Amino acid sequence: MNFIKLKPFVFIALAAFVSGCGLFGKGGRGESSRTTGWEYNAEETGNIPNVSGYEQDAGPGLVFVQGGTFTMGRVEQDVMYLNDNFPRRVTVASFYMDETEVSNQSYREFTHWTSRVYPGDVEKIKAITPDSTVWRKELAYNEPYVNNYFRHPAYSEYPVVGVTWEQADAYCAWRTDRVNEQILVDKGIITHDNTQSGQNIYTTDTYLAGIYQGTDGEDPVENPDGTTRRPKWEDGIMLPNYRLPTEAEWEYAAYGLIGNTDGELLTDRKLYPWNGSYLRQDKKKEKGRLRANFVRGRGDMMGMAGALNDNADIAAPVFSYDPNDYNLYCMSGNVNEWVADVYRPMSLYDVEEFNPYRGNVITEYRRDQNGDLVRNEYGELVRDTIAGKDYRNVLDGDPNSQIVEGDTWIGNERDTEGMYIQDERPGAFSSLITDEVRVYKGGSWQDRPYWLVPGTRRYLEQSKAKNDIGFRCAMIRVGSPEGF
Incomplete structure (x- = not known):
């Protein structure tokens, strides 16, 4: 009933x-x-x-990093006495990150494509080629690395080094275009065109703008009335840009704190990407072996013959050692990694609590007198900085910074050069801090353990390269932090 x-x-x-x-x-x-x-x-x-x-797919080579809050900055004594990394709590949005450092093989795809599409353009090719001379030392026999490290197949899966920040940034842009081009090919919207050259080069921007003239595939995007059209960004077919991770993203991903939580309680704050303060494995089969590639002591790069401890005299292949809880390899040691941020010693006091980052330069597409988009000689759309939208100096080099009694500026100009001492005379003191100085993190095969702590930070001019600095790419996650 x-x-x-x-x-x-x-x-x-x-x-x-x-x-x-x-x-x-x-x-x-x-x-x-x-x-x-x-x-x-x-x-x-x-x-x-x-x-x-819509649900975003991870791009090739990327793994998902669920965002959240964490304490960014110093976790141990500041042995360098720089006082540039005071701990502060921030929140990082979810994103994607390369599982490994970019390898020589991956970067060689970039140089190969450029050489094929722009044959004979020596200047273009040279601009993106890693500097192999970074291996050269006056009092060391490193010439074999100069000749072999980037080019020889024995080092294909080793991390690329000798790349500037500018080259790493260019690789990210190139990779974005090649990945989105392949997505369109896979969906039958376009076909591969190996005759691309001059200004008719596929880039995501020129394709969306209707400028790139490629070859249509057999399965174009259809309108409800049966007509066809090019995909639009609103269709969600193509992926967001590959880019360098921000310093906050990189540090957050390196710690991989998802394995150290009980609900919203952080049970253990990490010193390294692994648990504990020890640098050696505690697993029974590998007990005593080093967890990362670094220098144990003066002149000890890899241990004794017969018992090579980290098994790497220089860098090691990118899949070496155990990954952290986000399944990211070599976030400590092996090679340092460029991040997107412009370096400032006091950034911790200035940046936002959500997605902190210093380096925003807001641009717009350049148009000619007819309103048409302007391209450079390589077919890429030209961008100009919007007046007043270069935020690299906000609160640290802009007109509201460091004004002393009488509204007098330390230098002649109210900019970074005026705020930080810049003196190019031989032997003169210079702060080395400019708008073109970028942060790098992670420690390397020739660093002591202190630099393996993800919270540590160093900086270098974006046009310079070293034999122990590489990079990996990141990508924003659009939509919810983990999906609903």
């Missing part, structure tokens, strides 16, 4: 559920507007665009 009475209510609830799922007609979520009831993507209602249920 009770069952019979409940039947109407059960049917009504079931009907409401099914209708809400879009199984009864076209009123379902993602098919018609909750605002007007008009059907989406239908010719009779004016083709109102809507893409429902």
